Amino acid sequence: MVRPSLFRGQLGPESTGEDGYATSSVESYRDGVAYSVEVRDVHKSFGSSGVLRGLNINFAENAVTTILGPSGTGKSVLLKHVVGLLEPDRGEICIFGQDIWSLSDEERTELRKRFGVLFQDGALFGSMNIYDNVAFPLRKNTDLAESEIEEIVLKGLSEVGLSESIKKYPNEISGGMKKRAGFARALVMKPDIVLFDEPDSGLDPVRTSLLCDLIVDMHREHKGTYVVVTHDINTTRRVSDYVGVLWKGELVYYGSVDEAFSADDPFVQQFLSGDSVGPLGME
Numbered sequence: 001m002v003r004p005s006l007f008r009g010q011l012g013p014e015s016t017g018e019d020g021y022a023t024s025s026v027e028s029y030r031d032g033v034a035y036s037v038e039v040r041d042v043h044k045s046f047g048s049s050g051v052l053r054g055l056n057i058n059f060a061e062n063a064v065t066t067i068l069g070p071s072g073t074g075k076s077v078l079l080k081h082v083v084g085l086l087e088p089d090r091g092e093i094c095i096f097g098q099d100i101w102s103l104s105d106e107e108r109t110e111l112r113k114r115f116g117v118l119f120q121d122g123a124l125f126g127s128m129n130i131y132d133n134v135a136f137p138l139r140k141n142t143d144l145a146e147s148e149i150e151e152i153v154l155k156g157l158s159e160v161g162l163s164e165s166i167k168k169y170p171n172e173i174s175g176g177m178k179k180r181a182g183f184a185r186a187l188v189m190k191p192d193i194v195l196f197d198e199p200d201s202g203l204d205p206v207r208t209s210l211l212c213d214l215i216v217d218m219h220r221e222h223k224g225t226y227v228v229v230t231h232d233i234n235t236t237r238r239v240s241d242y243v244g245v246l247w248k249g250e251l252v253y254y255g256s257v258d259e260a261f262s263a264d265d266p267f268v269q270q271f272l273s274g275d276s277v278g279p280l281g282m283e
Ligand SMILES: Nc1ncnc2c1ncn2[C@@H]1O[C@H](COP(=O)(O)OP(=O)(O)OP(=O)(O)O)[C@@H](O)[C@H]1O
Pocket: 046, 051, 069, 070, 071, 072, 073, 074, 075, 076, 077, 078
């Protein structure tokens, strides 16, 4: 299989298995779990408004971690810190054991190539067809020949069930198809870490379930660290290995998915039940 391997291992021990996908280059282990992303005591304010207030959370390697929490509580801001688009006022974000803000700009740019990000609407380029959208990161970041790019892109689009739509433009396909195309593009560089910002937003329940199955299947196939921000309890149940609940810029609950759904913790109970009575308020 053709694969872009030029960025792997540059910021840590060699991390690819024979198939080119992430095995482990994780340097942080705790309680038998390897963590590829560590968020340590991160503070972030915009003006006078504190959004992240001493946030600590680690994301386990080869696992799907879901982040829940009320609107405006800092989930997207957290994702932007993890991928190095926002710099903390205080605290550290360590990726594969390295504090990303201790790296040079060039090293940080290289590190970002180990991430795949799926935004809410797929963030596709409207002027490019689906094939070219998925090929874009390979053309921009690698020197692979067009024939090699074609092999990777067609395989990726087939995995997300879009083989019949490669010539279509984003405005010609449904919201669910856009998300699947965005997912194929997020995976095309074979990232070690994939971030999903509300992948289920705007989808009906059946399409949400299908997308969840796809996330689980793709994770099983490609492995790596997946972080999913969602408001949807069914999504949480279907895709997660671990669940974290954020509130007012702090982690108020973290546990395995089974623990979360049986927890008597008031934050997690209120969020999972959607109850208006409990510690999570509008403020
Ligand atoms: N670049 C920015 N400048 C100023 N304020 C910002 C910026 N980015 C985020 N914020 C503020 O930070 C807070 C948290 O935003 P964030 O998007 O992380 O919330 P969220 O938990 O993802 O919410 P939702 O579930 O509604 O998407 C909000 O009050 C938002 O207005």
